[in-house]
Amino acid sequence: MAGVSTAGKPGKVPAVKTPVNTPLNSPAQDWLQAELADTFDEDFELELEDAQLSLEISRIYKEKHPNTIDRHEYFHALIRMQSELIKLQDWVQYHGKKVVVLFEGRDSAGKGGVIKRLTQRLNPRVVRTVALPAPSDREKSQWYFQRYVPHLPAGGEIVLFDRSWYNRAGVERVMGFASDEQVEQFFNDVPEFERMLVRSGITVIKYWFSITDEEQQMRFLMRIHDPMKQWKLSPMDLQSRVRWEQYTKAKEEMMARTNIPEAPWYIVEGNDKKRARLNCIDHLLGLIPYEPVPHEDVHLPERVFNPDYERAVLPPELYVPAKY
Template identity: 80%
Template sequence: MKDDEKDHGARDWLEAELADTLDEDYELELSEPALSLEIRKIYKRAHPPSMPRIEYFRALLRLQSELIKLQSWVAYHKEKVVVIFEGRDSAGKGGAIKRITQRLNPRIARVVALPAPTERERSQWYFQRYVPHLPAGGEIVLFDRSWYNRSGVERVMGFASEDQVEQFFQDVPEFERMLVRSGARLIKYWFSITDEEQQMRFLMRVHDPMKQWKLSPMDLQSRVRWERYTKAKEDTFARTNIPEAPWYIVEGNDKKRARLNCIDHLLSRIPYEDVPHEDITLPERVFNPEYERKVLPPELYVPSRY
């Protein structure tokens, strides 16, 4: 095969791969597959037009390419990055995290979303269950909810006493200062949405079988206790917004803009730069004329149903 034919075949293959990548991006955006028409109409009336899809994807891909540079810088310099995502239920934390990690190496950038503490964990020092998940050098850890459960859901739902909450408020600034002194870069985001927006998103989950798993009894109680969550948030900001680890609020009513704004801000908080890379060359395939490939039994193969 001539070199130009090889190049043409490689281009065709690359274009197909890029098309598959875009299909995956569109799949992530399919958020209303079984939404009732009435809920869809109400939701659209309540929202101004969001970003055009092509404009959103263009910005997202550009930011994700910068995240890859950040990842390389973190790995090269053995940096430790901790990013906390807090906010009301359905505020968009998970969607932002998904777009941040989508193209990163899971061995470098990992997500921590801890379940409710066990009986044993409840008897430990409060921060103990979080410490094993903190990053080593060359790692980025994103907490989808964090130790701030104590001043948020645990306080509002009555799982923590006022004395425990007060102890938390006294301890957490020093705990975070210790993290920063150890060399960790700690960034804290609060995703903020309006009362009306949360109600609409909960209604979409109720009417969408693909999303009903996201609704828990705790989520439903968050609607009843909206004002108590507001008070808990205000106390958290007042007691834990320290110079070493300030809070940053992401306005989340527009999901696409919230994701882009969060990623852009995250990149601005870390002084990453290009790092040396070895040139990558694909080695030639080695052919052994004496090798004969064995025929595998058909029952080993997954049926081709599609």
């Protein structure tokens, strides 16, 4: 099957190294080889961002990241972790657990990328992503946490917040959308709010994706020169460059005042996107004591054939044109 070579060019999929205790031609080995081949195709599409860049920006970016993880090694580790995420999902659903994971960080820090890889093979009815827009006038008049509460998980669900109630400690504070009194009230309330969630049986996990000033500048330039990524740039994002130091001070106070034992912060070094994704997923898997759960054997039932049934011929205009 055609795929991507480790150099990022079209070519044959490299052979998967066989684990010590895995027999050659075993079903597990065949499955892993097939999954790796499929993933090279799928993730090549996800990684097309590099191909969309101007050649000069792409060259500069690669010079800044000479030691990035090998593509084959990255995909192999990602598939293994994604198979573990399926086990985690099954355990959460089977035992009716409730999990909330917050992803915070500067603009372009890589939050969306890790969420995309986390959810790529999971059931969207079990694992949901929440990315709320700016609050409406009505929501601005509510209790601050009120608009987040409806999105919290029920039993058997995992909710991933792509930005969360910590907007008040970051963008709202720095951009002047919240008063000093509102920010102070938030810092007083959020530890108890999260303790309430934990007491109600919700596991609360908080990640901050950390990148350097230089790395954010490079990623913004990449988005400016990439027509498929320009939608990610908003006037607010551009202002975050101007106010880098203000965001840094806001982050430091946020960490100091909201890092509680019941819901601690975990910082992900994000300058290398691929390593950040793998490190975050691996860490998340290590935080939750999931284990295999029983599954019923699945058997495909025999199709019922009716000798008197004839499939209707549908008009050709109902079909999508076969252009490819």
